[in-house]
Amino acid sequence: MNDKGAPQDESSPGIAELQSEIRLLEQRLRQAQQMEALGALAGGIAHDFNNILSAIIGFSDLAMDELPAESMPRANIDQVLKAGYRAKDLVTQILTFSRQVEQVRQPLQLHLILKETLRLLRSTLPSTIDIRHSIDKHCGPVQADPAQIYQILMNLATNAYQAMKNIGGILELSLTGIPVDEELAATCPDLKIGLYAALTIHDTGCGMDQETMQHIFDPNFTTKPVGEGSGLGLSVVKDIIRHYDGAITVSSQPGKGATFTIYLPQIEQEAIRSTTDPIENTGVGYRILFVDDEETVGEVVRQMLKRLGHQGTILTSSAEALDIFSKHPDDFDLVITDEIMPNLTGTELAYEFRKIRPDMPVVLTTGFVQPPSPQHIEAAGFKACLMKPFATQQLQEVIAHIFAPTA
Ligand SMILES: Nc1ncnc2c1ncn2[C@@H]1O[C@H](COP(=O)(O)OP(=O)(O)OP(=O)(O)O)[C@@H](O)[C@H]1O
């Protein structure tokens, strides 16, 4: 006796298979839509967030200079400043993942990032977590964006902490240089023969079973209660590592903790640049009009300009700025303006200023994560762009650039 339906061809997929493929595609589409929504949200908050960070970074930077070297308050404020810069990097980071903002890859000594991560973890995790480390300072540099490496470490350390939250335990971060040979390369398809830097994050927390481990890198996979985990952490980590031609491995057992190891290809040793030069009061005393509707940004810039020996006029309204400028156009040497403001935007303001004084240099300051292109800045009549958040040093550099003999 024959079945009612046609006999199934061995090579054509069955209905059940097609249905599961459709379900998979639907799931991927949902994930893509969520990533897009996250990107849009991040873009929206980045601007506001950078204004908040302008105050955190700006005021910390100012306070640092007032405090005696080697003092505890100075060291503490230095931590606030570093955390502020990291937060700035993370804003960029969310956008990098969701919108492919350009990364800043550079030869990177991983032990420096690791040290900073350890310091931050020590100041944020409770004392029930015993933080240990084992760092090989001679491990060669890798080519990477420091903000992304920091994000990888923070994502993994946060997971480790969450796995030990209720019971306490040991969190160990280690770095070592590893020559990957044929044997090791055979254990992980992403590894090739060569020299790698291996970062390991080990915890003694709740661990995972095999079934969970198979899904941990999927976007949206989480075992945490609603509101505690989005399930994005490890998928971000994996995505970053893939772009660096690296690899990630995990080993874990329920109740026996977890160990994540990240392999990044080492590069030839190169000099790492230092960016901290002392600020000097140039004392030239330019008259600078600063326009930003965010009051705290204005206040921090007022103090920065004073510190640099300039005369600042700080206004929070673009309409008022235009009014004052049109009455006293010769009272200013430079204008620095925010872009997004009620009434006139920074671009419109620059246009109006130049109608009154065509030689007036105007600098744009903006909290958008991606700087406008040089062509855009020039076309809008700006002399330069100052990205928020900024510290006294960057403000000083922009002013120096404007008044440099060749500018
Ligand atoms: N160190 C760990 N110990 C035990 N389980 C872990 C560990 N790290 C990750 N996991 C498991 O992997 C899952 C996915 O982790 P992932 O970081 O991607 O998302 P999340 O931590 O749940 O949420 P989010 O990172 O977005 O806040 C976690 O929910 C947890 O089940």
Ligand SMILES: [Mg+2]
């Ligand atoms: Mg996580």
